[in-house]
Amino acid sequence: MSRRILLPVGAGVCAAAAVVLALLARDVGRWQDAIRSGDVAAAGHVRAEGPAWTVDETLPFAPAKHVLGVGDDLDFRRAAVLFRRAYTRDPELEGSSNGAQLRIRAETALAHVIRTDANLRRRSAASNMLGILALVDVVSAPSGNVPIDRSVFEFQDAVRLDRSNEAAKANLELVYQQGSFGGSVRGRERLQRSAHSGASSSAPGSGY
Amino acid sequence: MTPRPSIPLSSIRTLARGSRFTLAARLGLAVLLVGGLVAVFLLSHRRQHDESFLGSGTSPVIALDVSWSVGYDRSKLIEQTLKSFVEAQRRIGFVLFSDTAYEALPIGTRSDALQPFLRFFRGAGANPWRATFSAGTRISAALDLAHRMLADAHVRNGSVVLVSDLADSPSDETDLARSLVTFQRDAIPIRMIGIDPNRQDEQFFREALRSGGGSVTTVRAASAVGRAEPSFPVLLVVVVVLVALLLAVNEHVLGALTWSRRRETA
Numbered sequence: 001m002s003r004r005i006l007l008p009v010g011a012g013v014c015a016a017a018a019v020v021l022a023l024l025a026r027d028v029g030r031w032q033d034a035i036r037s038g039d040v041a042a043a044g045h046v047r048a049e050g051p052a053w054t055v056d057e058t059l060p061f062a063p064a065k066h067v068l069g070v071g072d073d074l075d076f077r078r079a080a081v082l083f084r085r086a087y088t089r090d091p092e093l094e095g096s097s098n099g100a101q102l103r104i105r106a107e108t109a110l111a112h113v114i115r116t117d118a119n120l121r122r123r124s125a126a127s128n129m130l131g132i133l134a135l136v137d138v139v140s141a142p143s144g145n146v147p148i149d150r151s152v153f154e155f156q157d158a159v160r161l162d163r164s165n166e167a168a169k170a171n172l173e174l175v176y177q178q179g180s181f182g183g184s185v186r187g188r189e190r191l192q193r194s195a196h197s198g199a200s201s202s203a204p205g206s207g208y
Numbered sequence: 209m210t211p212r213p214s215i216p217l218s219s220i221r222t223l224a225r226g227s228r229f230t231l232a233a234r235l236g237l238a239v240l241l242v243g244g245l246v247a248v249f250l251l252s253h254r255r256q257h258d259e260s261f262l263g264s265g266t267s268p269v270i271a272l273d274v275s276w277s278v279g280y281d282r283s284k285l286i287e288q289t290l291k292s293f294v295e296a297q298r299r300i301g302f303v304l305f306s307d308t309a310y311e312a313l314p315i316g317t318r319s320d321a322l323q324p325f326l327r328f329f330r331g332a333g334a335n336p337w338r339a340t341f342s343a344g345t346r347i348s349a350a351l352d353l354a355h356r357m358l359a360d361a362h363v364r365n366g367s368v369v370l371v372s373d374l375a376d377s378p379s380d381e382t383d384l385a386r387s388l389v390t391f392q393r394d395a396i397p398i399r400m401i402g403i404d405p406n407r408q409d410e411q412f413f414r415e416a417l418r419s420g421g422g423s424v425t426t427v428r429a430a431s432a433v434g435r436a437e438p439s440f441p442v443l444l445v446v447v448v449v450l451v452a453l454l455l456a457v458n459e460h461v462l463g464a465l466t467w468s469r470r471r472e473t474a
Contacts, residue, residue, distance in 0.1 A: 075419070100381035104416050107385050111392035112419035130389070141382045150386060 020059065027057045027064035035070065042081050053077060072117045076126065079113045082106035083129045087136065095140040103133050114157075124162030131155040131171060151175055214466040245448060262296050262399075267315050267363050269301040270322075271350035273372035273403075274337040276306075278345075282373060282403045285427050287329035289371055289401060294322050301357050305350035307343040307377065315361040347376045348383035351398070355390060371401045374409040374424075388416060398422040 038053035053074050057064055065071065086099070086106040093099045110133070113126040131154030138146045152175055158168035217223070262268045270293060278286065293300065302313035302322065313321055328335050350370060358366040368391070376384060391398055398417055402410050402424055414424045 079419075097378050097381065100378075100385070101412055101416075104381065104385045104388060104412075108388045108392050108416050109419045111389040115393055115395060134386075137382045137385055142379055146382050 023058045030055045079109035124158045124165045127158035128168040214468040268367045269354040271303040271370045275345040277375045283329040307346045309349040309353040344377040346380045348387040351387040367397045369399045374402045374405040392420045400424045402426040
């Protein structure tokens with residue numbers, strides 16, 4: 001092909017690429033704004049619809065979202081909002097069918113984060129939240145004989161994933177001491193074995 | 209027929225190569241266009257087929273709700289759904305559940321083994337589960353058994369297809385949460401086929417399964433089985449046809465230049 005043809009074709013391709021990149025840059029900027037405004041909305045009062053954290057990207061197939069890799073960030077944020085909506089500390093709501101359904105939605109979203117997120121601290125936080133909801137399930141179950149093991153497993157998992165997760169350690173300790181574990185033979189043995197049974201799920205530290 | 213007007217040229221051979229190249233490019237583009245259309249049709253057809261029946265996982269476990277809430281008026285829809293499983297000719301496992309569940313067919317059974325079950329959902333025929341087995345609906349019981357079957361059979365990439373009216377018992381909520389979390393953790397997709405479900409139940413399961421890659425397909429009329437999610441890309445086909453039409457109009461109105469050998473005058 002001659003130079004006379006190649007030059008205009010090359011110029012056209014470069015111009016098209018420039019337009020695509022400009023649109024991509026614009027979408028990237030919009031994601032930043034959307035995440036910030038979504039976080040502000042999430043920090044406020046919990047509403048039924050929740051913050052959106054979405055951007056209607058100009059380019060098809062949402063390339064900006066993939067380039068930024070915000071998929072797992074959004075999943076975690078949405079799961080955290082679902083957790084806030086499900087964990088109201090209102091025994092009446094938590095004991096109702098509506099409360100149970102809110103917990104199921106939150107629990108599946110948190111389990112998704114635990115399975116897919118690459119960030120161990122976030123997975124640990126999600127596991128801790130899942131443990132709390134599992135505990136609410138136990139407390140508000142109509143039959144009243146739901147085992148507490150799932151909560152214990154989730155709190156242990158949270159500590160395993162992030163040894164600096166103090167909230168998960170405290171929750172685990174509380175479950176060991178106040179839950180049915182204390183009343184059972186195994187639970188008493190566990191408590192006798194270690195005075196710090198919750199924290200002992202993590203590696204021992206060194207003293208001063 | 210009158211000959212097409214053409215430009216007489218003396219050096220016709222110099223253009224012959226370019227002419228052949230243009231012809232080949234046109235033919236190539238035409239083949240690409242038609243091939244693209246055929247591929248779109250075949251792909252969408254296959255995806256629709258997979259989505260409408262058993263999903264893409266290997267050895268799916270089908271769990272069928274035979275509780276009281278799935279009454280006589282839904283029998284025809286269940287028959288149609290089961291028939292679609294039979295036609296899929298896949299290897300499956302089969303679970304029947306109400307407030308408890310049992311393994312009716314082990315994983316790896318050919319789906320045409322479901323054929324004998326069809327008669328129980330054909331109108332007013334006797335239903336062997338009605339008298340003793342049918343009670344409330346505990347979806348967690350079916351999910352737990354299906355999970356155990358997949359684990360025992362060491363199935364990778366397994367899935368569960370649950371056929372129910374989705375009216376789960378309120379007392380099942382705690383166990384359902386545990387089951388759904390287990391499926392989520394093990395990355396086992398759940399596909400629910402709602403047989404004329406209540407809108408609220410449908411919405412609840414749709415939201416609960418959203419994060420786990422699961423889905424809810426509803427069947428509200430017997431004729432709708434297999435067509436619940438039409439996925440044929442109508443818009444794409446319209447655009448392609450429109451482009452082809454415009455190209456044809458362009459060719460007709462703004463015809464390419466033709467040339468012929470110049471006649472030597474005496």
